Amino acid sequence: MKPVPWVSVAVAGDARAGVLHLAGHEVRTPTFMPVGTQAAIRTVSPLHLETTGSQIVLANTYHLSQRPGEDVVKKAGGLHAFSGIKLPILTDSGGFQVFSLEKKEVTEEGVTFTYEVDGQRTFLSPERSMEVQQDLGSDIAMVFDECLPFGADRSYAEASVGRTTRWERRSKAAHTRPDQSLFGIIQGGFWADLRKRSAEEIQEIGFDGIAIGGLSVGEGHRAMCDVLDDTLPHVNKTQARYLMGVGRPIDLVEGVARGIDMFDCVLPTRHARSGVVYTTTGRIRLTDARFRKDMFPVDTDCRCYTCSNFTRAYLHHLLRVDEVLGSTLATIHNLHWFATFMDKMRNSIIEGSFQTFRRRVHEIYPEDTSAKPVASYPAIGQGQGVKRSTNPSPAGAVRKPAGARPSAAPKPPFKGRK
Numbered sequence: 001m002k003p004v005p006w007v008s009v010a011v012a013g014d015a016r017a018g019v020l021h022l023a024g025h026e027v028r029t030p031t032f033m034p035v036g037t038q039a040a041i042r043t044v045s046p047l048h049l050e051t052t053g054s055q056i057v058l059a060n061t062y063h064l065s066q067r068p069g070e071d072v073v074k075k076a077g078g079l080h081a082f083s084g085i086k087l088p089i090l091t092d093s094g095g096f097q098v099f100s101l102e103k104k105e106v107t108e109e110g111v112t113f114t115y116e117v118d119g120q121r122t123f124l125s126p127e128r129s130m131e132v133q134q135d136l137g138s139d140i141a142m143v144f145d146e147c148l149p150f151g152a153d154r155s156y157a158e159a160s161v162g163r164t165t166r167w168e169r170r171s172k173a174a175h176t177r178p179d180q181s182l183f184g185i186i187q188g189g190f191w192a193d194l195r196k197r198s199a200e201e202i203q204e205i206g207f208d209g210i211a212i213g214g215l216s217v218g219e220g221h222r223a224m225c226d227v228l229d230d231t232l233p234h235v236n237k238t239q240a241r242y243l244m245g246v247g248r249p250i251d252l253v254e255g256v257a258r259g260i261d262m263f264d265c266v267l268p269t270r271h272a273r274s275g276v277v278y279t280t281t282g283r284i285r286l287t288d289a290r291f292r293k294d295m296f297p298v299d300t301d302c303r304c305y306t307c308s309n310f311t312r313a314y315l316h317h318l319l320r321v322d323e324v325l326g327s328t329l330a331t332i333h334n335l336h337w338f339a340t341f342m343d344k345m346r347n348s349i350i351e352g353s354f355q356t357f358r359r360r361v362h363e364i365y366p367e368d369t370s371a372k373p374v375a376s377y378p379a380i381g382q383g384q385g386v387k388r389s390t391n392p393s394p395a396g397a398v399r400k401p402a403g404a405r406p407s408a409a410p411k412p413p414f415k416g417r418k
């Protein structure tokens with residue numbers, strides 16, 4: 001029998017600080033996992049990734065099974081050898097991506113879909129997902145489940161919860177790799193009784209950790225908290241709990257307050273590439289004209305590689321001329337900021353000051369009810385006013401500067417995993 005892979009270090013109400021034990025690695029929880037869809041954190045080398053304090057990253061089974069194909073990764077010796085990423089890697093099951101496709105056919109056996117790149121009809125099932133993830137050699141594999149679309153009706157949701165339980169049972173049976181942890185996923189949409197039923201059925205099967213899926217699909221912060229309140233009382237306290245696809249600071253702190261240990265989201269990396277960075281006084285957009293001559297680091301409180309060596313003015317310049325180093329430096333900072341944010345949260349649980357920390361997050365990163373897409377860069381040369389401050393304000397707000405060109409092709413709102 002495997003040892004318990006997660007141990008508690010301290011609690012503050014329902015919030016927990018702990019350590020997740022993986023083959024050859026220890027991960028301090030609560031923790032945030034950056035998303036490296038294609039077995040790479042976009043624009044950042046593994047060398048710089050390690051300087052950010054990130055402890056574990058996520059890679060996407062769906063994408064990697066298509067290109068380069070798990071056979072190539074296996075031949076290279078697994079994801080770590082192939083990518084050069086030494087940190088632990090969690091792979092999702094591919095279910096989230098497949099269920100977000102339009103042309104798909106769901107049967108008891110699995111899902112048939114059209115691969116978006118070459119139009120090839122492809123089949124994914126619990127057994128196939130386990131085969132791919134074991135070949136990829138990630139440290140944590142996720143079961144194959146059905147991610148309910150936001151707005152699914154009750155009868156579909158009921159049938160789906162049953163199917164997900166059967167698929168997770170098949171996932172467990174097909175999983176044989178002893179050096180890889182396997183996490184189950186609770187579904188059930190936005191119905192409290194279905195969440196309870198899914199929680200009970202999934203834990204009955206027995207996994208190394210438990211994830212809560214089906215969130216970050218456009219439901220908003222309050223609905224997310226409601227689902228956690230409905231679900232977590234039915235989840236045992238002895239295992240790692242992973243909230244999938246969630247990553248705004250307010251979601252992280254409220255998730256932790258309810259007993260979540262692990263999160264993943266594209267937010268810090270995707271935001272960075274559009275010049276949006278997180279600071280101890282709020283979120284700012286480095287492409288704003290006010291940073292053109294700003295010789296302070298991104299965040300005067302930050303010790304990351306970017307903040308130790310470069311000014312806001314330099315990042316502003318790189319981002320405005322579309323130099324890829326601008327994305328790299330902003331991503332390094334954001335990943336460092338998120339890792340530090342989680343470490344501070346963990347310390348506050350251990351030191352008994354979590355509620356103070358939680359209140360502070362609400363002040364600096366209040367709930368964003370608009371869920372607006374990140375706007376495109378402003379037109380170059382507009383607005384030359386330069387404001388000097390040690391750390392910019394206002395907190396939290398990401399605004400289009402006055403006179404900014406409307407986005408020609410607005411990006412979709414963040415919907416978690418991609």
Ligand SMILES: [Zn+2]
Pocket residue numbers: 298299302303304305306307308332333334336
């Ligand atoms: Zn920094």
